[in-house]
Amino acid sequence: MDTLASYDELPYDSLPLPETQPDFLAAVARLHGFVAPDPSQARILELGCAQGGNLIPLAWRWLESDCVGVELSRVQAQAGADFIHRLGLPNVRIVHGDLAALPDDLGEFDIIIAHGVFSWVPPAVRHALLDVCRRHLSPHGIAYISFNVAAGWHALQPLRTALIERTSAELPAPERHRQALRVLDQLQAEWSDPFLLKEIAYLKTATPSYLFHEYLAEFNAPMGFGEFAAQLDAHGLRYVGEAGPRRAVVELEDAWGLTPEGMAGRWRDAEAALDDALAIRFRRALVARDDAPCAQPPQAEALRGLAFHADLHSDEEIDLETSTEQGFLNPAGNTFPVALPAMKAAVMALSAAYPGALGYAALLSAASQVLAEYGAGADVDEAAFRDALFQLVLLHGLMPAVVAGSFAVEPGERPCANALALQQANTPGWVVSGARHVAMDLDPTGRMLLGMLDGTRSVDAIASVMRATLAQSGLELPQETVAELTHQQLWLFARQGLLTEPSGP
Ligand SMILES: C[S@@+](CC[C@H](N)C(=O)[O-])C[C@H]1O[C@@H](n2cnc3c(N)ncnc32)[C@H](O)[C@@H]1O
The missing domain is CATH 3.40.50.150 (Vaccinia Virus protein VP39)
Known part of the structure; x- marks a missing residue:
């Protein structure tokens, strides 16, 4: 083959x-x-x-x-x-x-x-x-x-079987995918199992490649x-x-x-x-x-030698006084519960440093500093802190790394995207990736903005180009509104590590 x-x-x-x-x-x-x-x-x-x-x-x-x-x-x-x-x-x-x-x-x-x-x-x-x-x-x-x-997939097998049986394997993949979408409509009308109906609803919004290569693939074992x-x-x-x-x-x-x-x-x-x-x-x-040293189940003790980064926020005011559980959200919309005040403070410190990472000791002292700044007792019980950190790391609310580091570059007077971000933004079919290797969900306007950041234009000039382009597509907006939106988007790019210092004069 x-x-x-x-x-x-x-x-x-x-x-x-x-x-x-x-x-x-x-x-x-x-x-x-x-x-x-x-x-x-x-x-x-x-x-x-x-x-x-x-x-x-x-x-x-x-x-x-x-x-x-x-x-x-x-x-x-x-x-x-x-x-x-x-x-x-x-x-x-x-x-x-x-x-x-x-x-x-x-x-x-x-x-x-x-x-x-x-x-x-x-x-x-x-x-x-x-x-x-x-x-x-x-x-x-x-x-x-x-x-x-197998344990989790077992319940989904009837859906895969129905999609395979009711679509034609000899059709080209894009056509077979369209056929599969029609089959999902039929199954929604025929079936009543809430678990399968939930998956069907998800598949109707999933990308064509996921539906096709997961459910219609010749092999999925x-x-x-x-x-x-x-x-x-x-x-x-x-x-x-x-x-x-x-x-x-x-x-x-x-x-x-x-x-x-x-x-x-x-x-x-x-x-x-x-x-x-x-x-x-x-x-x-x-x-x-199998000739390498044997691993073991994860140990909280090992956190001491690691660094951490996180892009979390909370929609509520953060309560650093009590152990009331509060939800912190990541950009994908997943919620991570945190109760320990010192851990809430640590999440705040990490979010301020993002995409940078803080080592264990630096995180502990940053948490204590945040607690002190907000007038909460700055003493941190390290054992409780380590346990809470362990839980968040295992859930991937905080991501561990072996090296601490900082990335931040502010938009500056003439914002400049790094060469990878420029190439991704300007090539159809490529997703823009942030410094921490996350896929960025940019709409066409966001991609266009990113794709023009070659370090030659001032922020005002960029906003003018954006306004003219939006007007061409029928969206007339006041200059101040476009300037404000541009400014916000540029800071988002900076936070995701997409900007660099312009090179040369
Ligand atoms: C489900 S996709 C996953 C792609 C990618 N790893 C990702 O996660 O985005 C499976 C990929 O494996 C490739 N593949 C399948 N069999 C292969 C083989 N024998 N040798 C090399 N690539 C293969 C397919 O062409 C396809 O790109």
Whole structure:
């Protein structure tokens, strides 16, 4: 096979995946007592990388890394190669080819990413993927492998079956997708199971590529954690931990005195039990070679060696005096409950520093400072603080990293977007990615604004161009309104790390 027609016809929405950031992966590994290689100079391999919407921004941010993507769909691989060429990025390439036929001399990688691939390929390619990990991971390297989990997927199978049976496999992918939308309408009228109806409602708003490649894909083979772990064993690999947000954490009782291997066995059984208890649908597993040191369930103690970043806000006034639970929202609209006043203060400090990250000690003292500034007692009970931090990190309200750092660049007099953001904004089909590797939800006006920030225009000149362009599309707005909107949007770009200092005079 020299290409994949379905992905050529209907390319996957190739997005940045925050959980694949090298410093995040290294941080999660450390929570599990596993020391991964230095993320700033990692060799990174992404299998089934589509057009590189994840890999290219990683290479851009980690300029000393060396990144290789492998993609079987010729159209997607070519789109990625063209984008890299236009960006002139030297540390990333996308190879058009089959992950099951990689050359032995490809070398060793500190990070191997396979997102949305394992469950969606034939069994032979699934085995080949694990083989690639065993053959090409460096001794302490980590692989990120996401997969659909049988426990949660079981209830969705009737929907997949109905969509497959009632659409024509011989149609080109975009047409079959349109047919599938009509089938969803029929199923909404015929079915009464609230769980399936909720999924149908979601699928009607989902991107065409998700509906098609998840529900109409030739292969979609959900697997239990136990079976996944057994397949790792058979390929000389071992589970390190979970890179996805966790709703519950495995705690092993009476684990004192167990060897790391003995503990790993107990842990594996407990993870398998969680699949059923929580009807888990999707996992993002971190995996290492079986000759690397054995990992363990996550430990709050390990937080002391990490840094954290967060983009959270609250719609309510924050109560730093009492332990009343309050919800903090991230830009995707997910809510994270926080009760401990010191943790509320820490979230405030992190949000002010975003996209920068604060190390554990700096975060503790920033929280204490915020409490003092607001007249609340500045003494922080460190054990309670660490427990609250642990919960938020496991939920991905706060993201851990192995290095602290700051990014902020203010819009300045002549705002200038970095070369990646400019190229993404000006290329249809590419999503703009923020400094913390999040997909930015920009409307066409926002993209246009970002795409003109080449450092040559003043903020007033930018607002005038925006006003004229909006007028051309029939939207007449006063200059002050456009200036205000432009100003707000520029600060949003700055907060997401999209701006840079203009180069040259
Ligand atoms: C569901 S998409 C996920 C894309 C991307 N990893 C992401 O998460 O956005 C699966 C990708 O794997 C690619 N793929 C499938 N089989 C492959 C193979 N044998 N070798 C290389 N790529 C493959 C597909 O073409 C497609 O781009």
